[in-house]
Amino acid sequence: MSVRVPIYLDHQATTPCDPRVVEAMRPFWSEEFGNAASKTHALGWKAEQAVEDGRGRLAELIGADPREIIFTSGATESNNLAILGLARANRDRGRHVVSLETEHRSVLDPCRALEREGFRVTLLPVGNNGILDLDRLRDALDDETVLISILHANNEIGVIQPLAEIGEIARARRIPVHTDAAQSAGKLEIDVRTLGVDLLSFTAHKLYGPKGIGALWLRRGSPRLRLEPILHGGGHERGLRSGTLPVPLCVGFGRACELAGELRTEDARREAQLAERLWKRLSTELEAVELNGDAVHRLPGNLNISFLGVEGEALLIALPKLALSAGSACTSASREPSHVLRALGIGETRALCSLRFGFGRSTSEAEIDLAADLLIEQVTRLRALSPVWERAKRGGDGP
């Protein structure tokens, strides 16, 4: 069976836009081009209807009320709006924010920005499996804490945090919880009524929708969440996110959510099988390959593997037929071991030896088999060149 190369195994970075999504967006570029905020003519009304249909589909995917959905430009903006917006609006109540060492940069950097504004930020460590220790969370909270932001599923290691338990701890102290669900939305079953959080970020391009649109779910009801906008302007999106809505993207995001709702269970089952298939071959045909992050509480389509003795960047370049990443997309540019892997306490050398695999809707068994062949060949070749591998094999020290 022939396989098209490069084989795309980087679905955490982004996913291809589903052709059905592209089709749904098509009329809204040049024909139905109205501004959803135009109240005086049919083009505006149609655009508004299309946006609201999309919003309804987003809400449906996560069990929310459509009025709780705010469109943004992506998960980066949603995270910024949630963290900066909530902390700033509540600074009279306290100036302490709690998050996690293994968060995405789009959470860590707004937290840093808050520090410059006089907030205290506690970044909680994780265990060797990448999961937060709930006692550490309990200990970190105080009367000044105005927000907890804990990601749902990690983009590098796929590990899933126990949001229900986190939410319980937070509710007892009346502290709102935000979660970055960029990697989990459309992949894990999410019902915001039982998930345990108050705010949730997600983005279209990780679930086969278009790039450039995301959303923040903001719980309605009491206690009322106070949020300060970060963009000021025409008062769109209930005043929380000004700016003309990108109607085609709202439609595409909606269609992508609808498809995710239909296909999620089957996608997850297949991706877990593919992950198992690759892991089986690598771990039986190569020595010293190690899985990073919890083996059970993880996204089905994610593997993060260390190939001891082989540097990840070298392995990537040795595999031009595979589109892969050695960590998160931004970390691979700086070529330092990722902050996520270091947070697992696995040691710098092992962290340098890791690759991330992300399977998706289109990944086939034939692709996995070819990927396994190429990986085994190149890991073996590069190990023969590696003084680190030589030392590991001899179990001694020094050359």
Place this chain on the structure above:
Amino acid sequence: MTPYSVEVLDHFRAPRNAGRLPADAEDVGTGDVTDAAGKRLRLQLRTDARGRVTDARFKAFGCPVTIACGSWATLALIGRTLQETRQVDAARIARELGLRVEQLPLADAAVGAIRAAVAEVSRKRRRSAPQTYPNGL
């Protein structure tokens, strides 16, 4: 866009003289450097009685540039006298391998390994040169 030159990719895909020489041998010098980021290059050379490099081997753990530097250095060293190995410097490695500015530290590391290997084999040669034998032999 790949940050690696064709020369780097050539050495990376088909490394020359990968392997090891017996580090304890009297005619072998070893240089082994690890940089702050954990990348490692081991360079070994063997000299004949007149101090000419007859063989060189490397092993490397690191990005394609680290591996290419090791591979290229073995070719550059074989045939030179220990004295002449001075001519192999970072600027020359950078030029011949088409390195980018941010890759220059890796050329420096390779030079560090070359100098260390040369220093070690020179030391061994000085030590064995006088040929004095213990009493009774």
